[in-house]
Amino acid sequence: MKTNEMIAKAQFECYQKxxxxxxHENTGSxxxxxxxxxxxxxxxxxxxxxxxxCPPYFQDFDYSEIAFKVCEENGHWFVHPESKRVWTNYxxxxxxxxxxKAVWNLYYIAIIGLSLSxxxxxxxxxxxxxxKSLSCPRVSLHKNLFFSFxxxxxxxxxxxEGIVQQQPLVTxxxxxxxxxxxxxxxxxxxxFWMLCEGIYLYIVTVVNVFAKRQALRWYYFLGWGxxxxxxxxxxxxxSMYFNDNCWYRADTLLFYIFAGPIFTVLxxxxxxxxxxxxxxxxxxxxxxxxxxxxxxxxxxxxxxLVPLLGIQILLASYEPSGRTSxxxxxxxxxxxxxxxxxxxxxxxxxxxxxxxxxxxxLWNRFQASL
Numbered sequence: 001m002k003t004n005e006m007i008a009k010a011q012f013e014c015y016q017k018x019x020x021x022x023x024h025e026n027t028g029s030x031x032x033x034x035x036x037x038x039x040x041x042x043x044x045x046x047x048x049x050x051x052x053x054c055p056p057y058f059q060d061f062d063y064s065e066i067a068f069k070v071c072e073e074n075g076h077w078f079v080h081p082e083s084k085r086v087w088t089n090y091x092x093x094x095x096x097x098x099x100x101k102a103v104w105n106l107y108y109i110a111i112i113g114l115s116l117s118x119x120x121x122x123x124x125x126x127x128x129x130x131x132k133s134l135s136c137p138r139v140s141l142h143k144n145l146f147f148s149f150x151x152x153x154x155x156x157x158x159x160x161e162g163i164v165q166q167q168p169l170v171t172x173x174x175x176x177x178x179x180x181x182x183x184x185x186x187x188x189x190x191x192f193w194m195l196c197e198g199i200y201l202y203i204v205t206v207v208n209v210f211a212k213r214q215a216l217r218w219y220y221f222l223g224w225g226x227x228x229x230x231x232x233x234x235x236x237x238x239s240m241y242f243n244d245n246c247w248y249r250a251d252t253l254l255f256y257i258f259a260g261p262i263f264t265v266l267x268x269x270x271x272x273x274x275x276x277x278x279x280x281x282x283x284x285x286x287x288x289x290x291x292x293x294x295x296x297x298x299x300x301x302x303x304x305l306v307p308l309l310g311i312q313i314l315l316a317s318y319e320p321s322g323r324t325s326x327x328x329x330x331x332x333x334x335x336x337x338x339x340x341x342x343x344x345x346x347x348x349x350x351x352x353x354x355x356x357x358x359x360x361x362l363w364n365r366f367q368a369s370l
Contacts, residue, residue, distance in 0.1 A: 003057045007038065010055070014040030029075030036069070036088045044071040054093035065092040106330060110160060110338045117341025118153040121146050124349035131358050140216055141200055142348050144223055145193040149341040152186035155179060156338075163248075176246035181235050184258055188227035190340070191265045194310045196223050198272040201305070205276050230258045269309035276305065307343040312336050 014035045021042075024030055029046035038057070044050045050069045054061050068089040070078035080087035125146040128134050159179050162170025169175055196219045234257040242252045306312055313336050319329055349355055 006057050007055075010038075010040065011035055029073070031071035031075055031077050034077065034086075036086070038090070039067060039088065041069050041088075044069070046071055046075045047073050054090065061093045067093055102327060102330070106334050107160065107164070109331065109334045111157070113335065113338030113342070114153045114157050114160075117339060117345070118150060118157070120345035120350075121150045121153065121341045124345040125150065127349055127355060131355075133358060134354055137216060138200065138204075141193070141196055141219060144220070145190075145197060145344065145348075148186060148189040148193050148223065149344065152183065152190055153341060155183045155186055159183060171246060173246060176248075180247045181231060184234060185227055185231040188231055188258055188261065189223060191262045191310060192227050193223040194308065195265045195269060198269040198309050201276060202272045205279050227261075230261050234258050263314070266310055266314035270311055270314060273305050273309055273311055304347055307340065308347055310340065313340075 017040060018033055024043045031041075031044045031046065033043050034041050038055045039052060041050055041052075048071050050071065051066045054063050054065045054067050056063050070089075072078055077086045079085065125143060128139050128143055128146070159170060159176075161167075162176075162179075170179065199222075200219070234254060237254050237257060238247055238252075242249070242254055313333070320326055
């Protein structure tokens with residue numbers, strides 16, 4: 001039903017209600033029942049505020065919010081001082097108000113996710129650095145991956161808190177510009193170190209022969225060096241073509257300078273994931289395991305590798321067209337991005353059998369010393 005038709009129907013029902021419901025017989029001043037053009041308002045005692053849910057006519061209205069209409073002490077509806085006309089307060093219904101609430105919700109999701117990720121990553125990095133028995137090429141990649149996420153968490157938390165608290169150091173060029181570029185660089189490093197993890201897994205799982213001959217220096221170049229290229233190009237292009245205050249505005253195509261490499265990394269990791277899962281299933285079949293066990297092991301491998309390679313972000317990158325689905329998409333994408341560090345800590349450290357073994361030995365030594 002169109003908006004005009006919905007309003008006309010509501011108006012007709014309102015007048016029908018007025019004809020059927022008798023006028024109040026109570027003593028005292030009352031504001032008369034009225035149709036304000038959008039909603040129907042009953043007789044209201046003087047000095048009271050009538051309220052009801054916002055009308056469902058407009059797509060950008062939040063129907064769960066409340067509209068207000070004030071009955072003044074003299075028994076007349078409130079008149080707006082500027083328009084000099086009887087006025088209903090629909091300010092909470094506005095989509096802007098809903099957008100503000102969504103922004104704050106997303107902000108809290110980001111802050112909590114970044115904080116949990118930072119703490120868990122620091123613990124994980126401390127564990128793999130302290131226990132030398134865990135050292136191996138695979139763990140070396142994990143260390144760099146952890147450190148890249150720690151850097152991103154620190155820069156992102158500093159930037160978000162600085163903007164919200166309006167701290168002059170964070171909201172004034174050139175500091176805020178440097179923070180923005182640092183955020184872009186470490187964000188790129190996160191994905192390129194995930195690519196390094198994917199390449200390493202591919203060589204170990206598929207190629208296998210060259211697993212012990214891998215030179216880590218190429219991984220360091222790919223993880224820390226290559227992101228400098230798109231980050232530098234973006235910085236130069238931003239300063240020349242879209243040099244707004246602190247570079248906070250996101251309505252520019254220049255973001256594709258670093259978004260392009262990120263999506264390329266995710267696509268490569270998706271192909272690596274598909275290939276690895278194929279090899280895993282093939283090896284399981286060769287061992288003549290039951291199909292249920294094969295699928296269970298394949299699902300477990302997929303569950304572990306998807307967050308390690310960042311594939312879930314690629315799957316959530318498509319933005320739907322519906323209003324509700326868009327909101328859900330924003331929340332899901334924020335959770336995937338800002339809780340990624342926590343997931344990696346759980347998968348690569350807290351759930352690792354070698355880490356459990358080291359702590360078990362440490363616990364046994366402690367008990368033996370008592």
